Amino acid sequence: MNDSAPAQEATNATKAASSPAASGQGARGEVVVNVRFQPNGLVNMINHKPQGLNDQEWFDRLCRVASPHYMPLSGGRGAFTIPGDTFQLIWEANS
Numbered sequence: 001m002n003d004s005a006p007a008q009e010a011t012n013a014t015k016a017a018s019s020p021a022a023s024g025q026g027a028r029g030e031v032v033v034n035v036r037f038q039p040n041g042l043v044n045m046i047n048h049k050p051q052g053l054n055d056q057e058w059f060d061r062l063c064r065v066a067s068p069h070y071m072p073l074s075g076g077r078g079a080f081t082i083p084g085d086t087f088q089l090i091w092e093a094n095s
Contacts, residue, residue, distance in 0.1 A: 031087040033080040035059055044076075048087075050095035058094075065090055 036045040043055040050058065062080055063070065069082045082090070 029084045031080075031082050031084055033062065033082065033087075035078040035080070037076040037078070039076070048091075050091065053094065061094055062090070 031048060033046060033048045035043060038044045043059045046055045046058050049055065053061070062082075066080055066082050066086070069080045069086075070078060071081065072078045
């Protein structure tokens with residue numbers, strides 16, 4: 001029996017639970033990333049952002065890999081509605 005297996009499973013479970021995909025899924029299993037823009041078009045705020053990235057970097061990365069899931073909204077806002085499994089892959093690649 002491998003004594004490190006339970007420890008590795010606990011580490012993986014903790015990492016998965018810290019992802020917004022684990023806690024931020026909507027009723028249809030989607031993660032909604034809300035964006036607010038400044039009047040000059042730069043990102044003012046974005047949620048579900050990995051540590052180490054600023055707001056603009058996270059938005060730029062999501063635009064490159066998840067642009068079909070983006071919807072512009074009125075009032076300088078927008079939202080990415082990304083399937084949970086897809087968001088999990090994006091999250092792991094950027095955290």
